[in-house]
Amino acid sequence: ARESDHQPAERSVEFPVSVVLPAGGTGERTGLQTPKQFCSFLGRPLISYTIQAFERVSWIQSIVVVVAKENMDLMMDIIQRFQHRKVRVVPGGSTRHRSIRNGVLALGEGEGEEKGEQTLPAGRPKVAIIHDAVRPFVEEDFLYKIAVAAKEHGAAGAIRPLVSTVIATTSENYLDHSLERAKYRASEMPQGFRYDVICQAYQRCTESDFEFGTECLHLALQYCGTNAKLIEGPPTLWKVTYKRDLAAAESIIKETLSRSACIITGGSAQAAALADALHKAVGALDMELDVIPDLVGVNSRYLLKEWNFIQVSGSQSGLSEVEALLTSLEAVNRALLHPVIVIWVHLNCSDELSISGRMAEPTAIMDLASVAKLRNILLYGIQLHQSKGTECWERSASRVAEITSALIRDRSPALVGQLLQA
Amino acid sequence: ARESDHQPAERSVEFPVSVVLPAGGTGERTGLQTPKQFCSFLGRPLISYTIQAFERVSWIQSIVVVVAKENMDLMMDIIQRFQHRKVRVVPGGSTRHRSIRNGVLALGEGEGEEKGEQTLPAGRPKVAIIHDAVRPFVEEDFLYKIAVAAKEHGAAGAIRPLVSTVIATTSENYLDHSLERAKYRASEMPQGFRYDVICQAYQRCTESDFEFGTECLHLALQYCGTNAKLIEGPPTLWKVTYKRDLAAAESIIKETLSRSACIITGGSAQAAALADALHKAVGALDMELDVIPDLVGVNSRYLLKEWNFIQVSGSQSGLSEVEALLTSLEAVNRALLHPVIVIWVHLNCSDELSISGRMAEPTAIMDLASVAKLRNILLYGIQLHQSKGTECWERSASRVAEITSALIRDRSPALVGQLLQA
Ligand SMILES: [Mg+2]
Ligand SMILES: [Mg+2]
Missing domain, CATH: 3.40.50.360 (Flavodoxin domain)
Structure with missing residues (x-):
């Protein structure tokens, strides 16, 4: 029942896994000046908790954090201050998919190349995990399930039951129809992809996808014919979205400590x-x-x-x-x-x-x-x-x-x- | 930006409005022994906060709280201890719709009849508002919008944008397709109904609706041909569902104080x-x-x-x-x-x-x-x-x-x- 237990998994994966963390959000929904990923909890920004959740997993090789250009320096400071290893920072694009693509491409780049003080990437991964900077409580055992399923099926993603009924609206904001809740799920993060699948999806997709799309699993289906395996995740995978979520996250951190x-x-x-x-x-x-x-x-x-x-x-x-x-x-x-x-x-x-x-x-x-x-x-x-x-x-x-x-x-x-x- | 400002609306409705609060949930998703509506915040159960949110609205006549039989005494104690007025308690049914129906029927009953120490119902309302016991931060101005729209259109409900993409799954838990997020909304509470509409909906609906249904707006559409007016509500309307939501609710209460x-x-x-x-x-x-x-x-x-x-x-x-x-x-x-x-x-x-x-x-x-x-x-x-x-x-x-x-x-x-x- 504890929401944020960190249970180190006993299993390790035998293939290279790396991570892309898009952290370019502007935090408009919290009603705060600071984007959520940079909000501090007990003196440390949320993004650092999320990085730590991946860094402590022995079989994860490399983490690429994608941030808006204006936050590159801030992000480098955070990495230095909290002594993160395994992490590189790359600049984001103008939309979520452009940012994730930048991160995915960066996972395959720069092998063996010296880049100042930054940690070196560990080489082209077999599986790339994509996660949100604002979902700090992801556990090793769940990452294991996603990585293994992604390797086997080409793509895998976390799902959760719907909390509310989903309804379709008319153009004048009247009820058109309601969906049968049992047939649908909320698509959450993390998601995992075979590296060739996610690269191909981003090569083939359209400018319209880059501009308006949000769902990586959809690109893998449409452009690679890959039906992602869906795995139900714990409630702690939720996305820190509203101001109230900051209090919820802090309470989970405090409870853990x-x-x-x-x-x-x-x-x-x-x-x-x-x-x-x-x-x-x-x-x-x-x-x-x-x-x-x-x-x-x-x-x-x-x-x-x-x-x-x-x-x-x-x-x-x-x-x-x-x-x-x-x-x-x-x-x-x-x-x-x-x-x-x-x-x-x-x-x-x-x-x-x-x-x-x-x-x-x-x-x-x-x-x-x-x-x-x-x-x-x-x-x-x-x-x-x-x-x-x-x-x-x-x-x-x-x-x-x-x-x-x-x-x-x-x-x-x-x-x-x-x-x-x- | 304050999440729980109580802004008394300047407007009053000119027709009788009463409220049904289903409070029969078992709280399984919080992982706690106590059902969420009875969890205490600063020494007071959540349900009391929700009751207070309605009681302070001058134009709301009567509130019927529907609880499981085994919690009737507990609920009566809460009402007495926190000196709630306008409130009656009725026993729930075996499903959500059966409980709400009990509450709706109770709104029309017992006019002028003396019932021990309980507050008398104010008579058959023009509009019945249905809300959840575990959404304590509903504001008067939003209730006003729902009540007026319900009277005009027969039914009205709160909606929120979807936070996650909604996906359809195959029977083997693979991705079938993802919904275009912009076309759908999450259906939330409160909802309002002309009293004749909601009564008719519950008269005409089937045992299967009573057994498996969850969405009142759907019944009004299917059995009365009423397309509900949908109104976007504030994020504070969210439903206290998971353990983390208890911390979020407490932080909103503390911030308000x-x-x-x-x-x-x-x-x-x-x-x-x-x-x-x-x-x-x-x-x-x-x-x-x-x-x-x-x-x-x-x-x-x-x-x-x-x-x-x-x-x-x-x-x-x-x-x-x-x-x-x-x-x-x-x-x-x-x-x-x-x-x-x-x-x-x-x-x-x-x-x-x-x-x-x-x-x-x-x-x-x-x-x-x-x-x-x-x-x-x-x-x-x-x-x-x-x-x-x-x-x-x-x-x-x-x-x-x-x-x-x-x-x-x-x-x-x-x-x-x-x-x-x-
Ligand atoms: Mg956790
Ligand atoms: Mg409020």
């Missing part, structure tokens, strides 16, 4: 007891927790695996453990693609603290958080006053869980550095 | 200066602010108009102004339909405060917030330390604006009672 967290106890018995209580309380909130004493040895793997860290500190400790965690995360460049959450949970026996101690912490965590934020790490603090009975302790632990869960799900940059009370 | 806030200065010069700085900073964040000294006299209208209040208090003040504000909000039952945000911004000259003062506030605001939360009012605090130079002051004001804006947009119940630092 909020499925698990790592609690670091620092080894103290006090902290381990809190971690236990949190485990229970956060478990009830549908988030998986790993509890570890530290990030040393085999546990250092969590630095490369986890997006959320909860550092529990005993009453005597300051922020030194958090500082060490921040340093480790920066060392492995963990926050390159997504903001990493670090929550410092401080067990505070009020009586022990001097006034100066009480004053110093809010300033110290705020300063640390300001610096971390520049590196895409969002740091928050939670103070738990524990000089109370068992019942209060449980209530506090459940409040820590509630706050922790909200901080991880919201990923709010405005609240970094705050020392919250549980 | 976050467009403006009311700053109450309490009359102190200090507080007014901060309000000025906030005005600038929050204005840049695309939120409208009204700055008022208090809620007395004509300013009391803000209590019934605003969803977000920022109470600025000078360094000498405690929480008494906030307590008064909470009391006033409760007195007018303001938080019945949406959570109301109250943010206490405390100008704090650290030197002046005793240690006990510093300790007492966090506890006091947390206690106050816990009680307010039970009444759907979310209270947060922001402490601004002002014993600094002008530059620091501006930076602090801009931090208050950033935090304020985030609290208003996120409406997070987990963070109520926190005293944040600016």
